[in-house]
Amino acid sequence: MISIDIKESTFKRLEGFAIGFDSPDAAINRLLDKVENKANKKPVLKFFPNDEEYFLKSLVRDRGAEVVLYYSDGSRKITHWNAKKITEKSNLRGNLWSGFLRGWEGKGIVSAEFSIYPREHDDYTLIDLQRDGYLVRQLGLTFREARCLDGFYEIVRHVHSTTYCTVKYSIQFFDGYDLEILREIEGLDSNSQICIPIYEPGLYNVDCPEDVCHKTKVIN
Secondary structure: OOOOOOOHHHHHHHHHOOOOOOOOHHHHHHHHHHHHHOOOOEEEEEOOOHHHHHHHHHHHHHEEEOOOEOOOOOOOOEEEEEEEOOOOOOOHHHHHHHOOOHOHHHHOOEEEEEOOOOOOOEEEOOOHHHHHHHHHHHHOOOOHHHHHOOOOEEEEEEEEEEOOOOOOEEEEEEEOOOOHHHHHHHOOOOOEEEEEEOOOOOOOOOOHHHHHOOOEEOOO
């Protein structure tokens, strides 16, 4: 600790900036943050769908949602909201501030997104859902990001020419994809392709059913 001498009049001015039982050190740091334009602000919350009342109803229906937490160091964390105890009378934001966002200052959380998982319908088939899910699990993307990449990639199943057993899978991205999304993918090569190993060569990969692949390639 370092001790400094200040005038009594200065100390009284500092008291005016204290909040609650703030120490002089805390009050000084808050003023410095404002000067440096680094004032602590509550994280920005985004909901998909953005109508919070409809979001809550959908959350109660599905009992879960996708959560993305963004941190001050530029990283992010994708996780699942197990919402089995949530009801339509629940305080949506209150649950978040006391749950995922508890201690946000210390954790460095700057924003958060909450998305209802996609559901199968006329314009979104089971295969679409399975393909998006595969990208989410294998590449660390969100479902919304996977949907944005639709039409800009193909999942390829590589099989051995003799045994016809699956050796590996690969995902090839085409021109026109969203560069911001692909920056989130680790292991992408210079040809915009990534290889996905299977758990055990020759065994059926439950993570990627055969009909989810766009095509099959025979290799030696």
